[in-house]
Each structure stands twice: as structure tokens, then as C-alpha cells.
């Protein structure tokens with residue numbers, strides 16, 4: 001392996017937006033590890049993409065952390081350095097009738113543990129080394145349904161919307177903790193728009209490729225800390241209100 005080869009971990013890389021993001025990063029020359037929950041699907045997707053994979057339920061924070069450590073060890077044994085890009089594209093939608101006054105503790109916990117807690121676990125495990133190295137990018141799939149401005153949090157799907165509002169708060173808070181890009185570490189959230197994936201359904205207006213485009217751009221763009229911005233929510237390469 002080339003000693004300067006960049007590498008990335010893409011959660012949710014077994015299908016949908018994560019798959020498209022992984023595909024583009026591989027085309028851009030990255031060595032990629034995808035993570036999915038279902039072993040067979042992750043294996044098949046990795047085979048098609050030509051990358052490595054691990055299957056783990058990210059809601060199990062101990063197992064998830066262990067897998068991330070193992071990926072780091074595997075990368076090091078392949079001559080790769082500190083992780084360059086972490087894409088968090090895993091996620092679940094909450095049940096149709098999950099209004100605050102109707103949903104349950106179990107549904108709340110399921111959604112939060114996957115959509116928000118696992119985001120913390122991944123970043124807390126992997127990003128300290130990236131920050132230390134004064135490099136690295138974290139891009140997290142949020143959603144318009146988590147925005148506090150506009151109709152994002154106008155009711156319904158409470159666990160999902162609030163988990164994504166939490167992701168937005170997480171990104172903003174972390175960006176301040178890490179110097180808003182001045183120290184070489186970038187963290188951003190994106191709204192992919194409504195896309196044709198298993199989550200978005202077959203009638204969504206955008207393709208998965210279109211939905212993944214901004215995440216790929218954030219992971220690979222030139223960044224000049226004197227004029228470019230990080231620590232924000234992006235949609236179609238533009239900054240949008242949280």
C-alpha cells in the first residue's frame with residue numbers, strides 16, 4: 001500500500017447514501033472500510049465496491065468501539081496512518097406513529113442509540129487521534145427533519161427528528177471544541193435531501209448519488225482555514241441554518 005494513501009471509514013456503507021459515499025471515496029483513491037449491521041449485506045457490498053468491511057450493531061456501544069479499534073489496528077498493519085475521513089451515514093427512521101405522546105421508551109431508545117449515541121461513540125473513539133494529528137474530517141448525515149429552523153421539528157417522528165437535532169448540536173459543539181477548522185480538523189453535518197434509498201423510499205425525488213454528493217465534497221474539498229468554513233450544516237454544498 002502507498003504510504004501516503006488516504007483512508008476512510010463509512011458507517012452505513014452497506015447500502016443507500018453510505019454506499020454511494022464509499023463508492024466515490026474509493027474512486028477518489030481512498031482505502032475504505034464500510035460498516036453495516038447485516039454481515040451478508042456488508043460483505044456483498046464490500047465485494048462489489050472493492051473495499052474492506054465489518055458488520056456490527058452500532059447500537060451496542062462496546063462492540064462498536066471494539067470494531068473501530070480493530071479497524072484501526074488492521075489499517076496500521078496495512079501501513080495506513082491516522083484516519084483521514086470518518087463518514088457517519090448509518091441511521092434508522094422511527095416508526096410511523098412515533099409522535100411524542102404515542103411513542104414508547106423502546107422506540108425512543110432504539111432510534112437514539114443508533115442515530116445519536118453511536119455518533120458519539122465513533123467520534124469519541126476515532127477523532128482524538130485525528131485532532132492530535134491536526135488533520136482529518138468527520139462528515140455526519142443529519143436530516144432536514146432535525147432542523148430547528150423551518151418545519152424540521154414541526155411534530156411527528158419525534159425520536160428520529162430529535163436524534164437528528166441532537167446530531168446537529170453535536171457537530172456544532174464539537175466544532176467549537178476543536179477550533180472551527182483552525183487546527184486542521186473539520187467536522188460537518190449534511191442534509192442529503194429526500195433520496196431514493198430503503199429509508200427514503202422509491203418515490204423520493206433525488207437519487208442516492210445526488211444525496212451523497214455534498215458529503216463526498218466535504219470529505220475531499222480543498223480547505224483554507226482563512227476563508228473556508230466548517231462546523232456547519234450543509235445542503236447541496238451550501239450552508240443552511242441548523
Ligand SMILES: NC(=O)c1ccc[n+]([C@@H]2O[C@H](COP(=O)([O-])OP(=O)(O)OC[C@H]3O[C@@H](n4cnc5c(N)ncnc54)[C@H](OP(=O)(O)O)[C@@H]3O)[C@@H](O)[C@H]2O)c1
Pocket residue numbers: 011012013014015016017018035036037038039041042056057058059088089090091092114141142143144191192193194195196197198199200201204
Ligand atoms: N434517504 C433519505 O431520504 C434521507 C434523508 C435525510 C437524511 N437521511 C440520513 O442519511 C443516512 C443514510 O440514510 P439511507 O437513506 O442511506 O438509509 P438506508 O438505505 O436505510 O441505510 C441505512 C444504513 O445504516 C445501517 N444501519 C442501520 N442501523 C444500523 C445498526 N444498528 N448498526 C449498524 N448499521 C446500521 C444499515 O446497515 P444494514 O444494511 O446492515 O442494515 C445501512 O447501511 C441516515 O442517517 C439517514 O437518517 C436520509
